[in-house]
Amino acid sequence: MAQPAYVQGTLDTLLSADGSVEPAALSLADTTFVVLDLETTGGAADGAGITEIGAVKVRGGAELGVFATLVNPGERLPPFITVLTGITEAMLAPAPPIESVLPSLLEFLRGAVLVAHNAPYDVGFLKAACARHGYPWPNPRVLDTAAVARRALTRDEVPNRKLGTLAQFFHATVQPTHRALDDARATVDVLHGLIERLGSYRVHTLGDAIEFAKAVxxxxxxxxxxxxxxxxxxxxxxxxxxxxxxxxxxxxxxxxxxxxxxxxxxxxxxxxxxxxxxxxxxxxxxxxxxxxxxxxxxxxxxxxSPPYNRRSKYPDRVVWLKLTTEAYPRLSVVRTLADDDAAYLGPFSSRRTAELAAAGVYDAVPLRQCGHKLSVRTPTPACALAELGRCPAPCQHKITPEDYATTAALPFRDAIHGDPSQVVDALMDRIEGLSDKRRYEEAAVLRSRLIALLRATVRMQRLSALTKLSEIVAARRDTIGGWEISVVRHGRLAAAATSPPREHPRPTLDAVRLTAEKVLPGPGPVPAATAEETERILAWLERPDTRLVETSGDWVSPVRGAARFTALLNRAEAAASGKDSSVRSSVTDRSDDARSLRL
CATH class of the missing domain: 3.40.1440.10 (GIY-YIG endonuclease)
Structure with a gap:
């Protein structure tokens, strides 16, 4: 097929395109494609080396426009390229350079899907040319006919996926000749043949076709x-x-x-x-x-409990640290909450984490660690901890129940319900002492206990502040001007709705409250829902664009609660994860953390 030396711009006009980017959900029949082919000097994609560009714009099987031009590559043309393509240096001498061609080509590509055979090669040259000459690459959607053919055609049908082989298979009206416009027209016929084949794979949209070309x-x-x-x-x-x-x-x-x-x-x-x-x-x-x-x-x-879900499958498999209600209380790991006066800390995702937090409590306050039920009348033999002076020996009645409650039980209750500074400071003092003696491994063990204890305390106080409220009604704007409405009762999502845009949300809010689930209070920080559900609700309520419409009471946390140790907790976790390997600098330096938080 005879071709002009070069033609810059379109040879035909675009008939009915608005230039907008076609959505991936658009059917292939309604998608505008620009089928493109490049001829090059055979070198690397470094912003030069393009010798010819051919592009055909099509939609619904109809040709809408053509772009064809020779390009002066600004470098010598290897002889084998002349033999392969028939393009000579004499033909390229009067052709425009690539920097003059790019504006028209990019305009021709605007709003269309770029199609090429072995598309990464052609796209790589065009992107490099744009980068070299200061033109932003429009980043169009790209469909590679070679990749589609690999998925849609079997080896029994075609021995390879070369353009010439596919053009013969689909009876293309133009056979590839290693000239850009001929190869682009041949690729158009291959594209149309592949689109027909894709229907048998239930591929009907652009997005499906692009994904089909990938290695699924x-x-x-x-x-x-x-x-x-x-x-x-x-x-x-x-x-x-x-x-x-x-x-x-x-x-x-x-x-x-x-x-x-x-x-x-x-x-x-x-x-x-x-x-x-x-x-x-x-x-x-x-x-x-x-x-x-x-x-x-x-x-x-x-x-x-779907077998292929990994997270959140067993919300009931949590444990709690319970401070018993005996004369000499002790810590016990339990799986359920009782409606009693005992103090509970949790929930913990595993028994190991609960025991780690309990070890932190034992390091900070003189709670007994034995599991015996002690009598206030009859003493029992002392354990090794009592002989070592690490237990006040309530088993031997060396401490009264009142003094034991004040020195051992009360600090734990204060830590989980109010101010945990007594426990935190005691642990930090021990960590500092071990670090000063260069006993860093032991300090790291205490740090892990501090993290487990403080993380559980911060979490429980946040949950308890929300679940104490019998109702919170909150709303936030959605993306189309309406309102997302949530009714939360005792930390459980009782109802949800969305009010239409340009309408007052009050009627929707009133209706959803009337139909909301009735939620009764119960024991513990999460009486009506899982901790994970309440935390999702908390995250939604704490978003800057969420508005509290109505609350049944004050949503408050303790003034000197665990939340004020969040900075210390973050630094300790960073040290434990290896982001800060220095125990001393990350945990023991309280000049701007623990000491300042005590003020």
């Missing part, structure tokens, strides 16, 4: 129909097996988009691949807003 597994390709018909709204999705068992529960602001992502190349988790193979359908639970979706996800995971 056969299972993902076979099961991608599970994402059909899901809503584009916030909520929870449940992958279910043939017997209707819940396999996996997740949440998203856009259910359809999130579920589709499981069938893309970005999903590489082995357990999810196994789950997709067993799934037969996806159930969607639409929610009023993202907080309701998060809470429903937690409740569904707790109710069904």
């Amino acid at each position: 597994t056969p299972t993902q390709r076979r099961q991608r129909h599970l994402a059909d018909g899901l809503p584009h709204s916030p909520g929870v999705y449940v992958f279910r097996a043939a017997d209707d068992r819940a396999l996996y529960v997740g949440t998203s602001k856009d259910i359809a988009t999130r579920v589709r992502s499981y069938f893309t190349a970005s999903e590489k988790r082995a357990r999810i691949s196994e789950m997709l193979g067993a799934a037969t359908r996806v159930e969607a639970v639409e929610c009023a807003h993202s907080l309701e979706a998060e809470v429903r996800e937690l409740r569904l995971i707790a109710a069904h």
